[in-house]
Amino acid sequence: MAAGSPSPPRWESSPILKVEHLTMRFGGLVAVGDLSFSAGRGDITALIGPNGAGKTTVFNCVTGFYKPTEGRIIMLHGSGLGPDAVRKLTGSGHHWTAEGADAVFLLERMPDHEIAWRAKIARTFQNIRLFGGMTVLENLLVAQHNELMIASSYTVGGILMLPSYHRARDAAVERAVYWLERIDLADRADDPAADLPYGAQRRLEITRAMCTNPQLLCLDEPAAGLNARESAELNELLRFIRDEHGVSVLLIEHDMGVVMEISDHIVVLDYGVKISDGAAAHVRNDPKVIAAYLGVEDEEVGEVEKRLETLEGAE
Amino acid sequence: MADEAVGSVASTKALGEQRDVEAWRAAAAGEPPVHAVPKQGGGILMESLKDAALVALITTALGFFFLGLRTELGVGALEMTARWRFLIIAVAIVFAGRLLLNLLIFRSPHPISLGIGRLAPSIQTLDTLGRIAGPVLLLFALALPFLVLEFTPARGRQFIDLAILILTYIMLGWGLNIVVGLAGLLDLGYVAFYAVGAYSFALLAQYTGFGFWVCLPLAGMLAAFWGIILGFPVLRLRGDYLAIVTLAFGEMVRIILINWQEFTGGPNGISGIPKPSLFGLEFTRDEGGVAAFFGLEYASVHRFIWLYYIILALALLTNFVTHRLRRLPIGRAWEALREDEIACRSLGINTRNTKLTAFAIGAMFGGFAGSFFATRQGFISPESFTFIESAIILAIVVLGGLGSQIGVVCAAIVMIGGIEVLRNLDFLKDIFGPTFEPTHYRMLIFGLAMVVIMVWKPRGLISSRVPSIALREKKRIGADLVAQGEGR
Numbered sequence: 001m002a003a004g005s006p007s008p009p010r011w012e013s014s015p016i017l018k019v020e021h022l023t024m025r026f027g028g029l030v031a032v033g034d035l036s037f038s039a040g041r042g043d044i045t046a047l048i049g050p051n052g053a054g055k056t057t058v059f060n061c062v063t064g065f066y067k068p069t070e071g072r073i074i075m076l077h078g079s080g081l082g083p084d085a086v087r088k089l090t091g092s093g094h095h096w097t098a099e100g101a102d103a104v105f106l107l108e109r110m111p112d113h114e115i116a117w118r119a120k121i122a123r124t125f126q127n128i129r130l131f132g133g134m135t136v137l138e139n140l141l142v143a144q145h146n147e148l149m150i151a152s153s154y155t156v157g158g159i160l161m162l163p164s165y166h167r168a169r170d171a172a173v174e175r176a177v178y179w180l181e182r183i184d185l186a187d188r189a190d191d192p193a194a195d196l197p198y199g200a201q202r203r204l205e206i207t208r209a210m211c212t213n214p215q216l217l218c219l220d221e222p223a224a225g226l227n228a229r230e231s232a233e234l235n236e237l238l239r240f241i242r243d244e245h246g247v248s249v250l251l252i253e254h255d256m257g258v259v260m261e262i263s264d265h266i267v268v269l270d271y272g273v274k275i276s277d278g279a280a281a282h283v284r285n286d287p288k289v290i291a292a293y294l295g296v297e298d299e300e301v302g303e304v305e306k307r308l309e310t311l312e313g314a315e
Numbered sequence: 316m317a318d319e320a321v322g323s324v325a326s327t328k329a330l331g332e333q334r335d336v337e338a339w340r341a342a343a344a345g346e347p348p349v350h351a352v353p354k355q356g357g358g359i360l361m362e363s364l365k366d367a368a369l370v371a372l373i374t375t376a377l378g379f380f381f382l383g384l385r386t387e388l389g390v391g392a393l394e395m396t397a398r399w400r401f402l403i404i405a406v407a408i409v410f411a412g413r414l415l416l417n418l419l420i421f422r423s424p425h426p427i428s429l430g431i432g433r434l435a436p437s438i439q440t441l442d443t444l445g446r447i448a449g450p451v452l453l454l455f456a457l458a459l460p461f462l463v464l465e466f467t468p469a470r471g472r473q474f475i476d477l478a479i480l481i482l483t484y485i486m487l488g489w490g491l492n493i494v495v496g497l498a499g500l501l502d503l504g505y506v507a508f509y510a511v512g513a514y515s516f517a518l519l520a521q522y523t524g525f526g527f528w529v530c531l532p533l534a535g536m537l538a539a540f541w542g543i544i545l546g547f548p549v550l551r552l553r554g555d556y557l558a559i560v561t562l563a564f565g566e567m568v569r570i571i572l573i574n575w576q577e578f579t580g581g582p583n584g585i586s587g588i589p590k591p592s593l594f595g596l597e598f599t600r601d602e603g604g605v606a607a608f609f610g611l612e613y614a615s616v617h618r619f620i621w622l623y624y625i626i627l628a629l630a631l632l633t634n635f636v637t638h639r640l641r642r643l644p645i646g647r648a649w650e651a652l653r654e655d656e657i658a659c660r661s662l663g664i665n666t667r668n669t670k671l672t673a674f675a676i677g678a679m680f681g682g683f684a685g686s687f688f689a690t691r692q693g694f695i696s697p698e699s700f701t702f703i704e705s706a707i708i709l710a711i712v713v714l715g716g717l718g719s720q721i722g723v724v725c726a727a728i729v730m731i732g733g734i735e736v737l738r739n740l741d742f743l744k745d746i747f748g749p750t751f752e753p754t755h756y757r758m759l760i761f762g763l764a765m766v767v768i769m770v771w772k773p774r775g776l777i778s779s780r781v782p783s784i785a786l787r788e789k790k791r792i793g794a795d796l797v798a799q800g801e802g803r
Contacts, residue, residue: 063661118664125661131654133797134647135782135790139646142651143662148644155672158643159636177786189786194795195795 009279010040011265015076016216016248017062022071024057024272031057032272035071039216039265044242044249046259050292055252056126058269059220062250063123064112071108075119077215078102117146122209123218126252128201130195136185136204139193140176143211148172179207183237199230202307203237210241217241219251223258231255235262261283268292338790356547363417370416371410378402430764448721449611456482456627460620475619478704479626479691481731483684484632488711488723490680493637495709496718499648500550500800501558504565505708507545508538510700512685514572517585517695527690531683538673538682546674550667565705572697582695588689593621626687633680634720640676642783650718650770677712704705709759714768716794725776 007013014284015038020136026034032054039045047055060066062073074086078101086104089097096118105119115121131139141148151168158165180186183203188196193204202222209217222238223231235258241247255258259266259280266283267274270292276283283289287307363574383402386393417423430610455462459478464471487509494502515534519525525533572579579585590598596605598618605621606613640646648669651659659666689695711730715722737753744751772778778794 005625031721065657065660113663113665116661123661125658129655129658129661131651131658131798133654133780133792134650135785137786138367138647138650138782141784142647142659142664145644145648145651145662145664152643152645155640155643155645158645159639173784173786190788190790192792192796284352302743 009265010043011038011045012017012040014041015039015080016041018072018074018076018234019062020072020074022061022073023069024054024059024061025069028223030272032061032068032269035269035272035274037267037274037277039248041076041248042242042246043264044238044262045265046263047250047252047267048254048256048259048270049275052271053269054272055269056220057272059123059218059250059252061311062107063121063218064107064115065112068108073107075105075121075216076103076117077105077108077120080104084245086215109274116212116214120215121218122212122214122216124202124205124209124220124222126220126224128198128205129210130201130205133192135190135194136180136193137173137176137189139204139208140179140211141172142212143208144172144175145212147272164286175211179210182240183207194239199226199233202226202234206237206241210245210247214247217247217249219249219253221252221254223255226255231258234258237263342368359418359422363414363422366417366421367410367414370413371406374406374409375402378405417645444506452721452724453631460623464616472616472619475616475623477724477732479623480631480735481620481727482623482626483688483691484708484711484727484731485724486626486633486684486687487681487708488715488727489630489633489637489720490684491708491712492718492720492723493640493649493680494673494677495712497637497653498649498670500670500673501554502561502674503558503702503705503709504545504561504563504568505677505681506700506705507561507565507568508542508570509543509683509685509688509704511538511678512574512682513695514579514585514685515682516686516689517588518579520589521585521587526589527686531686534686535563535679535682538685539679540705542678543671544674545678550670550674553771561706562702565700565702569697569700572700580696581753582696582698584694588693588695588696590618590693591621591625591690602800622687622691624652626691628684629687633683636676636680638718643668647670647783658786712764713773714765716777716779718780718797719775720778722775722777729764733760733764 017039045115061068095109152165275288276286408729463474512534516530519530711726716728774794779791780797
């Protein structure tokens with residue numbers, strides 16, 4: 001794909017997430033078939049494709065909400081531990097292995113809450129899933145549950161009101177306020193989340209995910225239902241998350257304006273199969289992508305197929 | 316109690332008030348807000364009469380065999396007697412009731428039910444009311460035995476006994492509130508933990524000779540243990556399925572208690588359960604007793620006062636722990652779980668463990684209450700732990716308002732106290748004749764109260780939620796925004 005360029009792209013030289021031969025079947029339906037791709041560390045990677053292409057299924061596999069039928073999903077912390085460590089881990093029965101800050105996680109083996117807590121992958125949902133009856137601040141504190149549980153020595157220290165718990169709680173509130181200021185919701189911290197306008201709910205869900213202190217942030221259609229101004233704000237927020245916090249982003253999006261503008265790397269799915277993979281400029285001009293998105297006239301099918309064959313032959 | 320009492324600054328803005336939002340939603344639902352043209356009075360009356368007549372006709376048809384005819388075992392054969400007067404009275408009641416409903420609500424241009432809806436106090440008034448009511452009720456509860464003895468010495472024992480009963484249900488309600496109100500897990504078998512607590516104490520006392528104060532924590536721990544045992548297999552179930560399995564668990568515990576005759580005494584129960592002592596002093600007439608120690612004249616009511624303060628302390632402990640836990644990460648996780656379980660998992664919360672802690676802590680308080688029940692009665696049998704107990708406790712929690720501590724208090728006083736008031740309505744016998752027994756209508760009144768509350772305040776008496784933490788000011792959250800758990 002990137003043949004001829006002097007250095008390999010980041011998703012190959014320094015990946016944070018590697019999806020290998022992922023297959024997900026629901027009964028007879030193959031939602032995702034033998035999909036492999038990587039997401040680069042510090043990149044914004046977009047997963048796009050027509051409706052029903054299997055994007056959300058991939059997300060659910062990565063975040064542990066589905067157990068894939070086949071395949072391996074590797075999350076790498078730090079520099080990773082090299083291919084040997086991955087091979088050794090796969091052979092062992094363990095879920096993950098760590099040496100200092102470097103760690104390897106086999107996500108297909110881990111339950112969803114462990115993926116969020118250990119592998120540090122946070123996600124948002126296509127239909128917003130905030131805790132509507134809880135305040136904005138409470139939403140952001142629930143996201144820091146595990147750290148606070150440890151600080152409260154699993155509730156015992158909290159009941160006894162130990163100062164260490166109070167310090168941890170104040171730090172958690174501080175982090176929440178930092179993010180609320182970032183998304184202009186600081187003055188609504190004590191309002192119920194369900195009372196916020198739609199765009200603010202989207203932003204709040206993203207910052208709630210950020211409060212789990214992730215290394216990879218998975219966003220399922222973050223721009224859905226946003227107007228142009230809100231989309232622009234979202235782009236800015238995502239860039240801020242990537243540049244200031246060094247968090248890699250994997251996102252599903254239909255809004256091509258958002259995708260083309262902020263993505264460092266785009267993976268295109270159609271019918272559960274990868275049809276294109278590369279930088280924005282590459283994907284935009286890929287005839288397969290154009291065919292998948294715009295479709296082709298019946299009489300042109302033969303011609304397009306021939307063109308595709310010659311293209312594949314040339315590759 | 317303290318739940319409502321400890322708030323910071325009063326809310327200036329009433330957030331998410333149910334009625335406003337509902338009106339807004341109705342307006343936004345796509346139907347233009349057309350005001351029905353009020354029909355002429357004669358038309359409404361005629362229609363109402365017609366409708367009432369139709370309903371009366373249906374009642375006649377339905378009641379012809381069920382009410383009008385009665386078969387009794389006579390000499391050698393069944394004898395059939397006709398009770399037309401009875402049937403006519405029933406039809407007349409239905410006719411009149413339907414007519415009134417038609418005229419006042421169904422067909423009226425100004426239904427009075429709307430007025431009733433407006434009677435519901437706003438979130439703000441509830442806020443201030445709750446903050447005052449908490450400490451006042453607490454002081455009242457502390458002083459109650461002395462007030463009772465001062466003003467009605469003759470019936471003092473009876474009233475203190477009633478207060479003990481009500482407090483037991485308040486404690487059970489608060490315990491169940493952790494499971495149903497906070498964590499949103501519908502538990503129809505809470506009485507099982509009550510039974511485990513009661514039997515743990517009774518059996519420990521019988522087989523080992525331990526006293527109440529040793530057995531109380533043990534009974535609580537055993538109940539919590541059974542909560543975890545039950546929780547492990549069933550907590551992957553949701554909503555209705557969880558309710559059914561917990562219901563079955565409650566029945567299983569009762570049936571095991573009945574059938575394991577050698578160990579539990581079966582249907583005969585266990586008697587001679589020890590009474591609680593006051594730091595080793597027994598409430599007896601002899602020299603080592605409490606009365607002699609304090610130089611008081613012996614009175615049997617002392618023991619009741621002591622029991623009253625024990626259950627008050629236990630109930631306050633339940634409330635205190637719940638209150639404290641709500642502000643800790645575990646309590647916030649319970650509420651988040653009630654709101655959205657999938658989101659919880661995406662944030663790294665181990666939902667199984669979180670649910671188990673809610674189940675275990677709720678069960679533990681049920682166990683405490685059970686062991687208190689055993690020591691108060693001195694005798695327990697499986698009869699005391701039927702499904703209706705679970706239903707009453709759940710009704711107290713639901714009527715009071717899920718998650719509201721003071722609502723549970725109100726509901727328990729109304730429901731348990733109300734049944735007791737029924738027993739004492741002797742004047743009704745003057746009206747309906749000497750055979751009239753008001754307590755027979757207990758369930759009917761119970762059901763009516765339920766319907767009225769559900770129409771008037773569908774989310775319970777006190778349904779708004781106080782946030783567990785606030786940056787600047789705590790604003791109550793309207794019930795319509797708060798999820799009730801289990802994927803709804």
